[in-house]
Amino acid sequence: MQPARDRELNSFRKGLAGVCPDRLAALARELVEAEPRTMGQLREALLKEWPDADPGALAVAARCKLPLVQITPRGLWGRSGQVTLTTAEHWLGRPAEPAPSPDGTVLRYLAAFGPASVKDMQVWAGLTRLREAFERLRPRLVTFRDDNGVELFDLPDAPRPDPDTPAPPRFLPEFDNLLLSHADRTRVVPPEYRGRHWRGNIAYRTLLVDGFLAGLWRLDGDALVIETFGRLGRDRWEEVAAEGERMLRVLHPGTAYDVRPGTVRG
Template sequence: MTKTTAPVLDTRALNRATLDRQLLLRRAELPAEAAVEHLLGLQAQNVKPPYYALAARLDGFRPEDLSALMADREVVRIVTMRSTIHTHTADDALTLRPLVQPARDRELTLFRKGLQGVDLDRLAVLARELVEAEPRTMKQLREALLAEWPDADPQSLAIAARCRLPLVQVTPRGLWGRSGQVALTTAEHWLGRPAEPAPTPDEAVLRYLAAFGPASVKDMQTWAGLTRLKEAFERLRPQLLTFRDEHGVELFDLPDAPRPAAGTPAPPRFLPEFDNLLLSHADRTRVIPPEYWGRSWVGNMVHSTFLVDGFLAGVWRLQEDALVIEPFGELTRAQREELVEEGARMLAGMHPGSSCDIRFGTVVHRP
């Protein structure tokens, strides 16, 4: 099927298909580890977002489910896609990190000035020895590397170690209800087994489409932070379906993947900050209405968001005594009631015994 004759998927059809892949049309009866694997990891810039991400997607999820996996080293926190921390299964940590390593190598060029005279191969060897002897904080790692290269920029040295090595954050960092500063060791050392070969680009394309499709080549490149993936899509073309969006952009998809009707009901969902649903496509209008673009963050501060009818509709936050829901626009009475019901469900699962009220606030727009 050629690009000119491929059927068109409008924004609502793309929205419903993506929500289904993201386990957001209905809560899935999946173990937490299987969900993390299917979703190709969860954004984990902060500790709590992966927990709220699964609470929105899994039936009966409890924070202890993910926390236990982390304590048992079945899932880990590691820098992968887009140079951001993700919670991945152990298997994916050992394979997806090699897949995106070219992007981490490119990232290092941004710090070229601070790394003049630094032998990066030797830095990787030394940093590995340091963190495998005992987990190190970034401060400790900087200071140790600075002793070897006193004229280099300390921050650049630490970033070079993070880019060259698959560094995981060791527990108790990341555990629910626990605290701990970031301490790092290598994925291989923490998991007790060597890194595995990266999946082929073709394998990665198929997994991406299963979690985020239908999607364009640029969509996947945005998700992975990689370039030159068009060849993989072309190799797979005979076994994929092709569509167009309303702007004529070619989209690829798995033949047996769900593509619900555009009118399929989409219940409200509370998502954490940095949820991958909002970050994993070049064209994000399938989830973010153009008039709300940029409304979920202010400077470097990113808010938790909620969906109404499948689309970004506002932000939320937990205060000591309340779940505060701040819509961007007018909501119907039925939508507000559904949000209150969903909010109560989230609080019961994530904070059992909580006596928080649920109230609607007013968003202050900052252009």
């Protein structure tokens, strides 16, 4: 992932004038390994060394130069925890291993998201030049062509349901990988709904109907509010509501919720 991090860091070079990247990485490592820190705490500590630098750029540089992990507790059931960081080496108690070949990552990506093109994986991973890995793996893969002639790769024993297989409604969280896993997202996001599940850098929770993006959802007090992008027939709405109730029984067992249509995007 380091090449993707290096490209991200290039966007902040202007705010890092006069900052030695190696010195910043060493100092940031000392700070977060001495005591796990939030991004705000790390930013303030680095500003003491480089008071003229852009504070946000300093924190981003530390994140891009070091393999940082969010320590527990982070994702808490029903609420969020504070993001607190240390290095992966410090958290795991062992030094980092040499960067492995991307071949294993390609296979794991295809297991989750295949059939997919080389470009699909590059967009998902933020990496480039993965064609060589796909070519090395070609004897172990099967290939197809999509409607536009793009070559798609998949694992030989991967499930490939019949196109007419019913896809029940599904409620997805923010930033779900299903919506981020391909360069061509029309396989999940209809062209007319492109961009409707994002606003700036905010991602909304999404609803899939028949395998495609069909709306948004949120919890509002004791109600599950669902905003659909198009009209759903009565039978389809009942399927969506039933799936919402099933989800709520898992998320909040023993709590009564109303499921109703409404507005999610402000």
